[in-house]
Amino acid sequence: MEYNDQMKNRVKRMEGQLRGILKMMEENKDCKEVITQLSAVRSAVDRTIGVIVSSNLVECVQEAGVNGEKTDEMIKEAVNLLVKSR
Helix, strand or coil: CCCCHHHHHHHHHHHHHHHHHHHHHHCCCCHHHHHHHHHHHHHHHHHHHHHHHHHHHHHHHHHHHHHCCCCHHHHHHHHHHHHHCC
16 A cells, blocks of 8 residues: 555654653653643554555455455454544
8 A cells, every 4th residue: 555645744744743742751741731732643553544444445445346355354454443443
C-alpha cells in the first residue's frame, strides 16, 4: 500500500502534539491539560487508522475485482483491523 501525503501529514501532526505534551509534562502543567492533549492524540490516531484501513480496503477490493479474487475475506480482514485498533 502506498501512504499518501495526507496520511503522512496526520502522523507528523500527531508527532508534534506528542512533543508538545512531553514539553507540558516537563513544565509540570496541570494534569487536565495534559490529559486533554493525550485524548486529542488518541482521537487522531483512531481517525488515521480508519483512513488507512479504508484506503487499503478500497485498493484491495478494486485489485480483487480485477484479479477475480474473493473480496469477502479482504473485507473481513479490514474490519478485524479496525476492531483491533479499538
